[in-house]
Amino acid sequence: MRVDRCFWLYLLECENGSFYTGYTKNLAIRYYQHKNGKQSARYTRSFKPIKIAQCWRLFDTIGTALKVERFIKNQDRKIKLLLVENPEDLKSRVLKNMEKELILFPFDALQVEKESEKMDWRKIKSGFDPFADIPMFPKR
Numbered sequence: 001m002r003v004d005r006c007f008w009l010y011l012l013e014c015e016n017g018s019f020y021t022g023y024t025k026n027l028a029i030r031y032y033q034h035k036n037g038k039q040s041a042r043y044t045r046s047f048k049p050i051k052i053a054q055c056w057r058l059f060d061t062i063g064t065a066l067k068v069e070r071f072i073k074n075q076d077r078k079i080k081l082l083l084v085e086n087p088e089d090l091k092s093r094v095l096k097n098m099e100k101e102l103i104l105f106p107f108d109a110l111q112v113e114k115e116s117e118k119m120d121w122r123k124i125k126s127g128f129d130p131f132a133d134i135p136m137f138p139k140r
Contacts, residue, residue, distance in 0.1 A: 005025065005059075006057055007023050007024065007025060007057070007060070008024050008025070008026070008027040008030070008055055008056070008057060008058070008131075009021075009023050009055065009056045009058055009065065009068055009090075010023070010024070010027060010031075010052055010054070010056075011053040011054045011055070011072065011083065011084060012031075012034060012044065012051070012052055012053060013049065013050055013051050013052075013053040014043075014044065014048065014049050014050065015047055015048050015049075015050055016047045018047060019053060019080050020041065020044055020049065021069055021072045021073045021080075022041070022069065023058075023065045023066065023068070023069040026129055027052075027131055028115075028116060028129065028130050031049075031052060031112075031116055032116070034049050035049060051109070052109040052113055053080075053109060054083060054087050054106065054109050055107045055112055056090060056104050056105060057104070057105045058102060058104050059103040059104075060102060060103060064102070067098060067100075068094055068098075068102070068104075071094055071097060079093075087106030087107075088106055090104060107131070112131055
């Protein structure tokens, strides 16, 4: 298997209480777009995101990123809430359902939120990934 690069999978909690699921190469840029209605999905233009509920980094191909995104989107709200509470469960659920082992790491969504508030957007827009050095998951 050839790994294209790192992709982000994320769940946004929207103002209407729903979850929006997506994938991207750069979470900082994509979250900014969703929050500001610029180049964002029609859904998040209608129901603004209030926070990143959960996010993961996936080291695989774009095809796998799309499959995992679709897998998350197809889950009911109860499962999505479980993934927000226990993000490490995504890996085992995907393995069980898709029979695919992943290089997938949950990230501390709160830390990503905090970091996104103090970013230099000129650097971000030129491709800089400010989340590259954030620890994989918070210490509990």
